[in-house]
Amino acid sequence: MNTEALRAPPTAYPRHDTAKEVAAFEVTGHGIGGPAPKRIIVGYGFWIFLLSDVILFSAVFAAYAVLFKNTAGGPSARQLFDLRSVAVETGCLLASTFACAMAGVAVSERSMKWTQLALLVTGLLGVSFVFLEAHEFTGFIARGAGPTRSAFLSSFFTLVGCHGAHVTAGLIWLGTMMAQFRAKGFREDIRLRFLCFTLFWHALDIIWVAIFSLVYLVGTLPPQMLP
Numbered sequence: 001m002n003t004e005a006l007r008a009p010p011t012a013y014p015r016h017d018t019a020k021e022v023a024a025f026e027v028t029g030h031g032i033g034g035p036a037p038k039r040i041i042v043g044y045g046f047w048i049f050l051l052s053d054v055i056l057f058s059a060v061f062a063a064y065a066v067l068f069k070n071t072a073g074g075p076s077a078r079q080l081f082d083l084r085s086v087a088v089e090t091g092c093l094l095a096s097t098f099a100c101a102m103a104g105v106a107v108s109e110r111s112m113k114w115t116q117l118a119l120l121v122t123g124l125l126g127v128s129f130v131f132l133e134a135h136e137f138t139g140f141i142a143r144g145a146g147p148t149r150s151a152f153l154s155s156f157f158t159l160v161g162c163h164g165a166h167v168t169a170g171l172i173w174l175g176t177m178m179a180q181f182r183a184k185g186f187r188e189d190i191r192l193r194f195l196c197f198t199l200f201w202h203a204l205d206i207i208w209v210a211i212f213s214l215v216y217l218v219g220t221l222p223p224q225m226l227p
Contacts, residue, residue: 039192046196050203057207060159064215070151077219080145086216089132090208096125097205104198110186119178126171133164156215163211166204173197
């Protein structure tokens with residue numbers, strides 16, 4: 001038995017016959033060969049950001065659920081909400097999400113014309129959504145139902161306004177993406193930023209579906225059906 005081999009300390013890597021094999025083993029990116037690719041790092045970090053946003057909206061949803069009956073003698077949700085207007089808002093945002101998905105297809109095909117067109121449609125629908133939401137807010141305030149009127153309205157303006165602010169930020173991001181595609185083409189880093197944008201935009205769509213269902217639809221139910 002070779003006692004010298006038994007006394008030798010274990011090596012960090014298995015034995016290879018060539019330097020090329022050693023190099024291939026050292027750059028696997030699985031914890032022993034260096035950091036993960038930038039695409040994975042950016043994607044992982046952006047998912048953490050989206051999860052933090054979900055936590056934020058969850059807290060505001062919880063506050064609204066507790067306060068929506070506290071009208072302080074002011075107008076209730078059933079008296080204020082116009083489901084036809086909100087349905088148009090919802091249609092605009094859902095259509096913008098579809099247009100954003102079509103932009104993703106155009107980017108994968110490296111079609112500048114269809115990428116810009118799909119992003120333009122996405123932006124116009126997003127602007128329409130923000131305009132309708134601002135019109136709703138100004139209408140409430142004109143009727144004396146501003147955010148300081150009651151706890152219900154404070155929580156409503158906070159929840160829906162926070163979503164509207166996210167959509168506005170997304171529209172600014174969208175304009176930046178259109179400019180970058182036009183100026184720099186379909187470089188890998190630009191496509192990675194666009195992927196993050198699409199995740200953000202689709203997340204806003206999901207949050208709005210929750211707002212439409214839990215705030216507007218539930219808010220317009222007859223009082224005897226409310227919890």
